[in-house]
Amino acid sequence: MSAVGDTRKVNTSFDHHSSDIAVDPYPHYKSMRDQCPIVWSDAYQGFWVFLGYQAVWNASRDDATFLSSPPGVGIPDYPIRPQIPLETDAPMTQKLRAILHHHFSPAAVQRLEPTIRELANELVDAFVAKGECDFIVDFAQPLPARTVLRMLGYEEHRWAEFVDLIHTVVHGVTSDPDGAFTAAFALYEEIKGNIAKRKEEGLGDDLVSVLLTATLDGEPLDEEIAIDYILLLLFGGLDTTTSALGNALVRIQAHPEIRDQLLADASLLDDGIEEFLRLDSPVQALARTLAHDTEMCGQHLKQGDRALLVWAAADRDPEQFPEPDELRLDRTGNRHVAFGVGLHRCLGSNLGRTMFRIMLETVLERLPDYELTDDPAQYRFADASSVYGLHHLPARFSPQAPRHTASL
Amino acid sequence: MKVEVDTQRCQGHARCLTIASEIFDFDEEADRAVARPPSELTGIPAARALAAVQACPEQAISIFDADEGAE
Ligand code: HEM
Numbered sequence: 001m002s003a004v005g006d007t008r009k010v011n012t013s014f015d016h017h018s019s020d021i022a023v024d025p026y027p028h029y030k031s032m033r034d035q036c037p038i039v040w041s042d043a044y045q046g047f048w049v050f051l052g053y054q055a056v057w058n059a060s061r062d063d064a065t066f067l068s069s070p071p072g073v074g075i076p077d078y079p080i081r082p083q084i085p086l087e088t089d090a091p092m093t094q095k096l097r098a099i100l101h102h103h104f105s106p107a108a109v110q111r112l113e114p115t116i117r118e119l120a121n122e123l124v125d126a127f128v129a130k131g132e133c134d135f136i137v138d139f140a141q142p143l144p145a146r147t148v149l150r151m152l153g154y155e156e157h158r159w160a161e162f163v164d165l166i167h168t169v170v171h172g173v174t175s176d177p178d179g180a181f182t183a184a185f186a187l188y189e190e191i192k193g194n195i196a197k198r199k200e201e202g203l204g205d206d207l208v209s210v211l212l213t214a215t216l217d218g219e220p221l222d223e224e225i226a227i228d229y230i231l232l233l234l235f236g237g238l239d240t241t242t243s244a245l246g247n248a249l250v251r252i253q254a255h256p257e258i259r260d261q262l263l264a265d266a267s268l269l270d271d272g273i274e275e276f277l278r279l280d281s282p283v284q285a286l287a288r289t290l291a292h293d294t295e296m297c298g299q300h301l302k303q304g305d306r307a308l309l310v311w312a313a314a315d316r317d318p319e320q321f322p323e324p325d326e327l328r329l330d331r332t333g334n335r336h337v338a339f340g341v342g343l344h345r346c347l348g349s350n351l352g353r354t355m356f357r358i359m360l361e362t363v364l365e366r367l368p369d370y371e372l373t374d375d376p377a378q379y380r381f382a383d384a385s386s387v388y389g390l391h392h393l394p395a396r397f398s399p400q401a402p403r404h405t406a407s408l
Numbered sequence: 409m410k411v412e413v414d415t416q417r418c419q420g421h422a423r424c425l426t427i428a429s430e431i432f433d434f435d436e437e438a439d440r441a442v443a444r445p446p447s448e449l450t451g452i453p454a455a456r457a458l459a460a461v462q463a464c465p466e467q468a469i470s471i472f473d474a475d476e477g478a479e
């Protein structure tokens with residue numbers, strides 16, 4: 001290990017937003033992690049990069065030392081309002097999560113399964129006779145978008161409009177802060193207008209209504225907080241789930257033996273979806289801020305320092321996962337952190353997993369011989385640190401008659 | 409066999425539930441997993457519980473009095 005300067009053992013210029021690492025960030029993580037589980041980067045005024053599984057796990061679970069409140073989870077800071085409950089700390093985080101968590105529980109998501117499956121089949125019906133599709137645009141984008149909009153009680157048919165604005169925010173926060181800000185404001189106005197309308201027409205049992213009638217510390221939940229919460233459900237739930245499917249379809253294409261195994265036995269997806277999420281985490285990294293000085297891995301971290309927790313690097317740490325770069329459908333002990341760990345564990349993890357699994361099952365069942373027509377590398381987002389995923393994924397398959405399940 | 413979920417550690421990932429639904433339940437109000445009492449776990453192989461232990465991202469599950477000895 002090379003001791004450079006002060007207590008920072010390994011100095012780098014690692015930039016998680018760089019297009020140089022967008023197609024395959026993993027070798028970059030490996031070369032840093034091989035030197036030390038925590039390294040320093042001098043990009044963006046300097047920050048710690050957490051790469052080892054144990055280091056990421058310890059930091060994420062120690063939410064009294066590693067804060068999520070502003071400046072928050074982006075490095076550099078996001079140009080938008082604090083995300084709720086993502087950019088809060090205990091005990092506020094638990095209180096905010098408690099307002100919605102039973103709507104994302106295993107049982108609640110199980111109740112949604114039939115409608116999600118119906119939607120998946122309806123989307124496939126629309127292109128199955130053509131023998132070709134774009135898996136992202138025709139399938140993996142509308143499914144989570146329409147599902148989440150439905151849960152929120154929004155007009156589902158406007159999903160493409162919402163997706164456009166969300167994309168501009170999620171992918172612009174670093175490369176185009178002005179554009180991201182403008183799009184976030186447009187969404188904010190949209191939600192605010194919708195709230196006014198709902199109040200007039202009467203509330204229902206959708207998530208927006210739940211937020212509008214919620215209390216926090218005995219007071220009605222502030223409407224601005226409710227809006228920020230709704231925004232995060234849109235930012236957090238769409239591209240992430242879309243990317244999980246895109247990444248898995250690329251893996252399956254690259255490994256014919258995996259495809260054969262999955263086609264022979266769909267129950268392999270019980271552990272399999274976890275393995276896909278471990279290998280290609282849609283959310284690669286999120287940041288924290290040090291509440292006080294601390295010592296970790298022989299490094300001295302100071303109060304106010306920023307720390308980037310690279311979930312995706314932790315998920316390929318050989319100390320935690322034997323042969324970490326191998327896809328093993330039957331991997332046991334898969335404690336991956338693709339949904340984070342600790343206080344801020346993804347509130348939508350049950351929903352994300354279920355949508356991902358249903359999409360994958362539907363593709364394997366109805367388009368078992370799909371073949372990607374282009375090299376997927378060209379369709380990766382230019383900034384892997386916003387979302388590690390694809391914006392297009394054209395494919396061919398044997399055409400079939402639609403089933404029209406929805407109209408039965 | 410006695411299985412315990414440490415409610416301070418558990419963050420409700422529900423991996424345990426997916427892996428061994430015969431051992432775990434989910435407390436909707438608390439957003440936490442709970443293990444069924446030992447009386448409902450007789451005859452269930454310890455390997456089922458162990459698979460959940462090994463997959464729990466928060467390391468919140470412990471097994472006691474498994475036939476092969478405590479974990
Ligand atoms: C495969 C899909 C998904 C992945 C990989 C993913 C990933 C993550 C990660 C890593 C975090 C932790 C943030 C942190 O610790 O700082 C998180 C938080 C969150 N996610 Fe997801 N997510 C997914 C799907 C969803 C869905 C479908 C929703 C809801 C519609 C959602 C809503 C949220 C919310 C509200 C939080 C904030 C939780 C908190 O701060 O307490 N996510 N997600």
Ligand code: SF4
Pocket residue numbers: 413417418419420421422423424425440441463464465466467468469
């Ligand atoms: S897997 Fe662990 S953290 Fe998740 S619900 Fe079960 S015990 Fe809790």
